[in-house]
Amino acid sequence: MTALLLHNALLPHGGHADLLLVDGRIAKIGAVGTLPPDDAVVEDLGGALLLPGLVEGHIHLDKTLLGLPWVPHLPGGSIAERIAAEKRLRHSLPASLEARAEALLGRIVAQGSTRARCHVDVDDESGLGHIEAMLKVRERWRERCEVQLVAFPQSGILRQSRVADFLDEALKLGVEVVGGLDPAGYDGDVEAHLDLVFVLAGRHAAMIDIHLHDPGELGAFELRRIAERTRAAGLGGRVVVSHAFALGGIERKSLERTAAALADARVAIMTAAPGPVPMPPVMRLVEAGVTVFAGSDNIRDAWSPLGNGDMLDRARLVAWRQGFATDEELWQAYTMVTEAAAKALGIDGYGIREGAAADLVAVRAAHVPEAVVECPARSLVIKAGWVVAREGVLLP
Numbered sequence: 001m002t003a004l005l006l007h008n009a010l011l012p013h014g015g016h017a018d019l020l021l022v023d024g025r026i027a028k029i030g031a032v033g034t035l036p037p038d039d040a041v042v043e044d045l046g047g048a049l050l051l052p053g054l055v056e057g058h059i060h061l062d063k064t065l066l067g068l069p070w071v072p073h074l075p076g077g078s079i080a081e082r083i084a085a086e087k088r089l090r091h092s093l094p095a096s097l098e099a100r101a102e103a104l105l106g107r108i109v110a111q112g113s114t115r116a117r118c119h120v121d122v123d124d125e126s127g128l129g130h131i132e133a134m135l136k137v138r139e140r141w142r143e144r145c146e147v148q149l150v151a152f153p154q155s156g157i158l159r160q161s162r163v164a165d166f167l168d169e170a171l172k173l174g175v176e177v178v179g180g181l182d183p184a185g186y187d188g189d190v191e192a193h194l195d196l197v198f199v200l201a202g203r204h205a206a207m208i209d210i211h212l213h214d215p216g217e218l219g220a221f222e223l224r225r226i227a228e229r230t231r232a233a234g235l236g237g238r239v240v241v242s243h244a245f246a247l248g249g250i251e252r253k254s255l256e257r258t259a260a261a262l263a264d265a266r267v268a269i270m271t272a273a274p275g276p277v278p279m280p281p282v283m284r285l286v287e288a289g290v291t292v293f294a295g296s297d298n299i300r301d302a303w304s305p306l307g308n309g310d311m312l313d314r315a316r317l318v319a320w321r322q323g324f325a326t327d328e329e330l331w332q333a334y335t336m337v338t339e340a341a342a343k344a345l346g347i348d349g350y351g352i353r354e355g356a357a358a359d360l361v362a363v364r365a366a367h368v369p370e371a372v373v374e375c376p377a378r379s380l381v382i383k384a385g386w387v388v389a390r391e392g393v394l395l396p
């Protein structure tokens with residue numbers, strides 16, 4: 001049996017339909033009651049809103065402390081202090097990286113994420129240890145959630161003696177994305193840092209996703225340099241800058257100039273709707289043609305005790321921080337955890353249409369804006385045509 005028939009789904013743009021899922025794809029969408037079930041398993045959605053599988057655009061599965069008894073947060077202000085605190089904590093954890101990562105994966109799948117991009121630490125101390133563990137984890141979870149891996153230099157590239165080599169090795173092992181971290185603010189040399197990242201991407205046909213916390217005009221300058229390099233390397237559509245706080249802290253003219261450069265180079269921006277720091281102005285960027293999407297970033301780890309891995313909740317947080325109120329604005333927040341995230345991650349065949357991947361999530365809401373506002377229970381999560389979670393509970 002390879003077919004599943006979803007009966008009476010409410011589609012995101014309105015109207016009810018039946019969907020026949022065959023061999024991991026949406027084979028047919030028809031009026032309610034018109035698709036013959038033949039030998040398909042039938043799931044009656046009872047008019048529930050059916051969305052494409054949510055996309056977790058930025059997560060750190062290797063860092064989470066989920067599954068452990070509560071670990072009180074260690075205070076520390078600067079990025080360097082946080083990195084040092086995390087390394088101290090790492091040595092005393094009673095559960096393996098794999099067990100913690102799988103606890104969080106289970107949670108995000110039960111909440112409807114069928115795709116994720118996971119940044120994995122690479123540094124002199126742990127070498128490829130985290131990467132090797134996460135390669136195993138993603139293989140075990142492949143049928144429930146497809147996870148892209150980013151080799152993430154959490155302790156910098158230039159400040160570490162062997163990280164450039166480890167990044168190279170990680171990409172050879174099947175990691176799809178090369179990461180970066182504050183080329184100026186952390187590594188202290190914008191061009192040398194970007195040289196390494198872009199050379200590795202070219203060598204391995206990898207995508208790029210750079211953590212950029214550098215503020216103000218410094219960060220804006222780095223964004224424009226990343227855009228210029230992306231254009232020069234012909235990597236449009238394959239480069240992401242995560243956080244990009246700078247975009248929320250510069251004057252209008254500088255924002256317009258930087259947004260135009262990002263749009264022209266097709267560099268996407270990821271935001272986690274962060275706490276009390278400047279946040280990229282979503283609507284102004286989207287109006288300038290920039291792809292903006294969302295991710296959870298840290299969840300219950302040394303960086304933050306907050307976060308729950310629910311991408312509808314993340315869309316709601318984006319709406320909250322941006323002051324979104326109209327249906328159009330709430331739709332924008334929704335797009336950031338679905339279509340825009342899929343586009344930024346280079347995912348083909350995404351969405352609810354015939355031929356697309358049968359990655360779907362059903363929620364009890366009357367329409368998309370209400371789903372963003374309410375974050376309703378996930379009645380059904382479907383990955384590649386099969387039910388993987390029901391009523392918020394992962395199936396065995």
Ligand SMILES: [Zn+2]
Pocket residue numbers: 058060119211242297298
């Ligand atoms: Zn991050």
